[in-house]
Amino acid sequence: MPRQAPACPIHEVIGVFARPWVLHILYALSTQGPARFSQLKSRIEGISARLLAERLRLLEQQGFVYRNYEQTIPPTVTYGITHRMKDIERVLGELERVARKWGEPVTAAPGKERSLPTAK
């Protein structure tokens, strides 16, 4: 599947956030403030320059991250989160609350009985 941009905005946002490193990048920028490329790279253990650049490009396109390029030598490029990302942070907070409420993952019970009590 050629990773389409779905018509549904929810689908699109979730698709972006699920890609590798995206949450790490946003978390790093969100909790430790704006950073230059290589600074950000060293904040995020294990990420490669290729993927960091690619994900930042994606996040910038989507409006979750801004990019500030200063044409110095060597160049100074600063990344940070946008207002739009602040909106998302609230939603993620909600999500974390409910996920935490569930406690232990159901994954830990791979037995015969496979279901939780139904809703409605």
Add this chain to the structure above:
Amino acid sequence: MPRQAPACPIHEVIGVFARPWVLHILYALSTQGPARFSQLKSRIEGISARLLAERLRLLEQQGFVYRNYEQTIPPTVTYGITHRMKDIERVLGELERVARKWGEPVTAAPGKERSLPTAK
């Protein structure tokens, strides 16, 4: 990458919801009520039996969908959403609200100026 189950609960949930057909399945069950396998399959245009079965298995494991098996001939298997899914629906509602607020996607502006105004 062998699709690991991340330690972070948010990461895990987002990973599940981003997989192909998952939102379609949950939407179909949520808006049109519980359904049998083949019924569900015809509600969701384009999905294959293989992926529908696999995604249902995943969603059941994660506790978002329940599965009720009746040993008739032919078998009767009913799927529906759980309480846990109801929690998520609220979060998705939030997400939709903010996404809608943004209006048109930023994607529509691939010019020189690539950034939105910064936050903080």
Add this chain to the structure above:
DNA sequence: ATACTTAGTTACGCTATAATAACCACGGGA
């Protein structure tokens, strides 16, 4: 002259996973 810095880009192999299609058991009906 050569090395060093930043902020990436390019090339390449590998593999996880989606798409498609064929197949299965079970008993009932024609």
Add this chain to the structure above:
DNA sequence: TCCCGTGGTTATTATAGCGTAACTAAGTAT
């Protein structure tokens, strides 16, 4: 006797995209 419907499973193929690594420009410092 053969086919049908249900609820899947299995095999095969194709490809998106991740990981690794090497390379780049442009100026400054040694």
